[in-house]
Amino acid sequence: MQIIYWLLIAVMVVGIIGAVVPAIPGSSLILIAIIVWGIVSSSFAAIKIPLIVTIIVLLLSVGVDFLASYVGARQAGASKWGQIGAIVGLVVGFLGLLPTLPFGGPLLGILLGPLLGAIIGEYIYRREFGLAVKAGIGIVVGSLVGNLIQGLLAIAAVVVFVVTTWPQVFSS
Numbered sequence: 001m002q003i004i005y006w007l008l009i010a011v012m013v014v015g016i017i018g019a020v021v022p023a024i025p026g027s028s029l030i031l032i033a034i035i036v037w038g039i040v041s042s043s044f045a046a047i048k049i050p051l052i053v054t055i056i057v058l059l060l061s062v063g064v065d066f067l068a069s070y071v072g073a074r075q076a077g078a079s080k081w082g083q084i085g086a087i088v089g090l091v092v093g094f095l096g097l098l099p100t101l102p103f104g105g106p107l108l109g110i111l112l113g114p115l116l117g118a119i120i121g122e123y124i125y126r127r128e129f130g131l132a133v134k135a136g137i138g139i140v141v142g143s144l145v146g147n148l149i150q151g152l153l154a155i156a157a158v159v160v161f162v163v164t165t166w167p168q169v170f171s172s
Helices: 002-020 027-041 048-075 080-094 106-126 129-170
Strands: none
Touching (some): 002 027, 027 048, 048 129, 106 129
């Protein structure tokens, strides 16, 4: 039972990483691990609180993601073109269509893609390079702040799970 518990904790750590790094499942992975623990331990009463907390975290994460990107874009004066460019840049960067260096690969694309996409989108719309760069940086900074908040929420969900289930697992 303890081996399964530690494996699920490892899955949750990947979920924490995924809450911060785009393209890796985040809070949903934590939620799945908690549900699996409820099935394995045959005790849904033991996971009631972590399950509720994680569902709230999952909903908050979605809201934080959109809100942080929106606020970052608005603060920098970005248009919808910049936001669309950032999304396209993320997809193109993740798929590795951006030139990659000997290190980094898709991770580098995930980091640079939204910035370049936002700048290109804004430049197409405004035709002013300085404003396009400012808007691109604003979108990326907003997304990074949102990812940081999502990571903190994911850590909180895992901590609640561990605090509520640890005594059950290691008391015997």
